[in-house]
Amino acid sequence: MAGVVLDDLTKRYDGGALAVDKLNLDIHDGEFVCLVGPSGCGKTTALRMIAGLEEITSGEVRIADRVVNNLPPRDRDIAMVFQSYALYPHMSVRDNMAFGLQLRKTPKADIDKAVVEAARILDLERFLDRKPGQLSGGQRQRVALGRAIVREPAVFLMDEPLSNLDAKLRVQTRAEIARMHTRLAATMIYVTHDQVEAMTMGDRIAVINEGVLQQAGSPKELYELPQNRFVAGFIGSPSMNFVDLKVSQEGGVVRLAGEGAEMRPDDTQSALLRDLGTDTVAVGFRPEHLELAPLTGPGLSVTVVVDVVEFLGNDELIHGSSDGRDMVAIINADNTLTVGQSVTLSCPPRRLHLFNPTTGLRIAKDGVSGNSMVAYRVTTG
């Protein structure tokens, strides 16, 4: 087992397109890290560079303290699970799993033992002599996992392994991979565009956008303390609402208002805003933190005209608009709202996120967010 360090990892394609820009990440031994971001953000390219399938333009990849930049994939002690499964169609399930070990000249008895054990873990024993074409999507995915397990690699790399599965199987396989991680205590790097997958599986999540690492941290950190507007909007489902508010001061009391919303900051926020001295601030708040109640103390209140009401069982998902700005709220289904109705929603101050409207960075008293997103380096653990 081993940790993986990405040091200023950069990929520039021949055409000049920058796919990954100075990616820095310390992945600890046994950690489950999700690389998450929208399509085309460079997360898969980063993974492929770790795997050795993509040439590195500059920077370093270190696996178990060894620079592997110029090592072929087979010498990196990794296993990869592909989005398309990439099973060898002409080989049986058994041979698919055994192939890597056979190439490493592992004794036959050991191969058989490893394959049978992996098949047992993944409930594939009955299918060992079948060809991939005779298996369902979920079974194929398990074979792909099995092929990775038998090798006992230092690092598992997974490239959107669940995206070809239907919703139910995805949840099952998600649990399967999580169990596998606990059992093997292996380092795993998991690429996904689905933030729910990342939130549920990762010990730590690295959010990437346009080739640049935006923030890396535990799911809770990303949810509660997003360092910039992109992370705030990307993590959480449905996405965070934003309003741009104008800051005004009357006799030392800070007030914010605009776009159908107004905010009364608490003491900490007031101090921050006074120090900042800007006249506008982007305020973010999550749909699940909105309440159907007028504001009593500090906090934010927003008036929303309801467009659509989606019944979710216990809750209702309200789509509406406030002064032209789209708003989403999740409220208890006991409140019967109707389309066209105008309602006032409120959010407590500790659930509000303040961002600089031009840089998009979080406004915080300790300056955690730093000045540069590019050089943002994360060390936790």
Next chain:
Amino acid sequence: MSVQAASMPVAAQPKKQGFRVRPSRILINVVLAAIAIFWLVPTIGIAIISLRPNSSFQQSGWWTVFTAPAQLTFSNYQQLFSAGFRAGGVLDSLTTSIAITVPVTILVTLISSLTAYSLVFGRWRGRTVVFLLIVAMLVLPLQMALIPVASLYKVFDTTTGLQVFGSVIGAIIFHVAFGLPFGIFLMRNFYSGIPHDLLEAGRIDGAGEWTLFRKVVMPIGIPALASLAIFQFIWVWNDLLVALIFLSGNTHQTLTLFLYGQTRALSSNYWIISTGAMISIIIPLIVFFAFQRYFVRGVLAGAVK
């Protein structure tokens, strides 16, 4: 083939309709069977002529066999084979044909497959240009190259003192050169359908290029390889023109040359032609049936993608 093609839609019907035989289906089957028999008549005729005494050719038609089967005999075959492997005999021609066709088939499938692998999965610049050049060679008629290649061989022979022109090797080289463009074209198009993920998975599993080719790409390409092998085998086996020019002066002839020699002589040699033709049909038939399973899949494989 025809019967199979007609029965397939029936099998695809739901079970409860299986008992009903529709008149239109019977009609289709009868028509198909008639076409199949019509198609086979010349071959059956030649087969029967080869099995009748050679004197009876001018006395009665081959179809009289159906009323008087007693006339069937293997005497023609015995007579042809009695010459043994002497140069100019049918057995010598058979071995010469095999000596040319088998190496050509193996070389063309192997080289095409390797080239196609490099064209599809290699990482070098100009792959597309090279492929287009190869495709362009497909339109080059074989006849155009006969004289240039023959004189090239002669120049080579006079400078090196070797004997390529008029030898089996010379014919093999020519056939391989003309078989490759189509072979590469076919294999390249087939390999293009193989997802690159598979090779990447192989690389991570620890395979080098040669192992990837042998263990991953080639097995997947078997249907296309089998199709190519059958095409190539039959083309070279049935070739007369190339053998006529590049084996000229050689005492060993291919089967086609052997048969051609008989047609130029007087008509009394019909028994030799029919018997020789049957012998020359048998080998491709064996090859076809050995690979048929893959052949049908290979022909279909390109269509689905």
